[in-house]
């Protein structure tokens with residue numbers, strides 16, 4: 001039997017969560033290969049936080065165009081119905097949905113309290129799907145076989161059941177990389193050992209200290225947004241006024257201004273470990 005049988009759509013309504021990365025785009029490709037045009041009971045969604053790199057937004061648009069698949073671009077809004085359908089042209093590029101959420105909550109997300117994933121991605125998609133009249137559905141997410149830490153999470157007590165066809169098909173990082181080598185287009189962000197460190201929100205607090213440092217040095221105008229968010233929350237809020245317990249973004253910038261290349265080329269100067277992944 002062809003490996004494509006893993007990608008046959010289950011019965012009922014199906015949400016295909018497209019993160020804008022290479023892995024979930026590959027998953028979408030395989031689903032299209034296995035099923036042909038998607039039926040109306042299927043929705044491909046991309047939730048834009050406003051902090052995606054422009055290359056990611058272009059990639060999402062290009063996937064839709066080249067593969068002839070309708071992708072619904074969604075953004076969080078702070079007022080009812082709490083989401084808006086946008087497109088590549090109308091997509092926020094200055095962190096507007098994320099900033100609106102931070103102002104509404106009046107504290108910052110961090111590794112322990114990841115309300116950004118929940119509100120900007122998970123609930124935004126849920127609100128949209130419920131607006132279509134969906135009551136229960138399958139949520140198809142791009143988790144690979146080589147990500148057991150993401151696979152073995154407790155099942156959400158939610159309206160959806162999770163479907164991970166890439167893991168079922170035993171797809172790993174190398175398979176995804178090999179696929180993109182064969183394509184006439186690609187996400188225009190670097191792939192470092194199978195990891196796209198500029199994917200998802202550009203300065204995400206789940207990225208390693210070393211990645212946040214490189215981002216601060218290489219994209220100062222984008223890093224400024226993260227530093228500004230930390231000034232929005234009064235210092236009386238303790239841990240909730242910085243994205244990390246270990247450093248503020250102003251401290252990171254000052255450190256990079258002083259140490260710069262030395263800090264990045266010296267092994268161990270900055271923590272290299274990621275703190276997880278945004279699974280919206």
Ligand code: SF4
Nearest residue numbers: 116117200201204278
């Ligand atoms: S990528 Fe990071 S900052 Fe963005 S929504 Fe996900 S956890 Fe939050």
